[in-house]
Amino acid sequence: MASKGKAVSLLRQTQPIFSRQFQRYQSSEVRQGFLGTVGNTPLIYLKKISENTGCNILAKAEFLNSGGSVKDRAALFLIKDAQEKGLIGPGGTVVEGTAGNTGIGLAHMCLALGYKCVIYMPNNQSQEKIDALTTLGADVRPVPVAPFTDPNNYNHQARRFAESIDNAVWTNQFDNTANRRAHIETTGPEIWRQTDGKVDAVTFGTGTGGTLAGVSMYLKDRNPNIKAILADPEGSVLFNYIKHGKLERTGTGSITEGIGQGRVTDNLKGAVIDDAVHVTDWNAVEMTFRLLHEEGFFVGASSGLNVSAALQVAQMLGPGHTIVTCLCDTGQRYYAKLFSREVLESRGLLDSVPEQYRSSLHD
Numbered sequence: 001m002a003s004k005g006k007a008v009s010l011l012r013q014t015q016p017i018f019s020r021q022f023q024r025y026q027s028s029e030v031r032q033g034f035l036g037t038v039g040n041t042p043l044i045y046l047k048k049i050s051e052n053t054g055c056n057i058l059a060k061a062e063f064l065n066s067g068g069s070v071k072d073r074a075a076l077f078l079i080k081d082a083q084e085k086g087l088i089g090p091g092g093t094v095v096e097g098t099a100g101n102t103g104i105g106l107a108h109m110c111l112a113l114g115y116k117c118v119i120y121m122p123n124n125q126s127q128e129k130i131d132a133l134t135t136l137g138a139d140v141r142p143v144p145v146a147p148f149t150d151p152n153n154y155n156h157q158a159r160r161f162a163e164s165i166d167n168a169v170w171t172n173q174f175d176n177t178a179n180r181r182a183h184i185e186t187t188g189p190e191i192w193r194q195t196d197g198k199v200d201a202v203t204f205g206t207g208t209g210g211t212l213a214g215v216s217m218y219l220k221d222r223n224p225n226i227k228a229i230l231a232d233p234e235g236s237v238l239f240n241y242i243k244h245g246k247l248e249r250t251g252t253g254s255i256t257e258g259i260g261q262g263r264v265t266d267n268l269k270g271a272v273i274d275d276a277v278h279v280t281d282w283n284a285v286e287m288t289f290r291l292l293h294e295e296g297f298f299v300g301a302s303s304g305l306n307v308s309a310a311l312q313v314a315q316m317l318g319p320g321h322t323i324v325t326c327l328c329d330t331g332q333r334y335y336a337k338l339f340s341r342e343v344l345e346s347r348g349l350l351d352s353v354p355e356q357y358r359s360s361l362h363d
Helices: 004-013 019-025 047-053 071-084 101-113 127-135 154-164 178-194 210-222 238-244 281-295 301-317 331-338 341-346 355-360
Strands: 043-045 056-061 093-097 116-122 139-143 168-170 201-205 227-232 275-278 322-327
Touching: 043 178, 047 056, 047 281, 047 301, 056 178, 056 301, 071 093, 071 101, 071 178, 093 101, 093 154, 101 116, 101 127, 116 127, 116 154, 127 139, 127 331, 139 154, 154 168, 178 210, 201 210, 201 301, 210 227, 227 238, 227 301, 238 275, 275 301, 281 301, 281 331, 281 355, 301 322, 331 341
Parallel strands: 056 322, 093 116, 093 168, 116 139, 201 227, 201 322, 227 275
Antiparallel strands: 043 056
């Protein structure tokens, strides 16, 4: 990871790309179309979980973006980046490799802006996401799971397709730093404003790296003492990378979708990350059902992972601190898998759901 001085210097040298356009969409109480509904999500105090830790555990309600997830922010800035650079013209095609949520955000944006949308995704993602993308008019192309080093990885297939047709852009969410700029210009400032600058740590699961890197870069420019903690699921290399400088996986694959990574993306490079916590599927699933039954939020396992990570950070820092994370999307996108008694049992995760909360499972 970069030094703090270099990260702050990078932030100050990089001028806002889209802040003026973004503010135009949200300049009054009336939101201007779909694009104007992205961002400015509430920051929620999680009462029972906070009381259990003695800390203030706060979560950005990112499922309230109109596309239903935190990835709407990246989708907006990726498309605006392509427009600013002249990479796409009227009626053009937006192509992306995505586990689902960025694709859903892009598909919404494409409908609003008059573009076509083609999505390549691993074939192990939830059927609910595929159905949503199809309903939104996207050309969805599930492909076999392959590592990034394989030419048939879904991202490489997306790039090759975009290069093969006219008036098309591969938005490249993993390595296009317009992704993290979305969080430098929107999520970070929102957290600073909503906490009145009284935040001790932020923690997020990382797939592209955009959310954690962007929020970290903005907040550390305001207060270098704010800790940025990477939350990593099973099967990802980033926990070991942050802790030991090695790209070695911890555990095998995860029930979570869209987070975890096998490499360091360009969005993550240059950001100051202070520490990392490893969150098992057991803890992520348990917290997902706690959020549902104790706090009332029907969210996916990546949100459970984030809040479980926030609990670990609270234990690391001790009582009296304020930790911010996010609720990424809704549980409806994972209903067939995450809320299935049969699926959880087959993965050895059924007992992670507190017995009194198993009424939410379907057969």
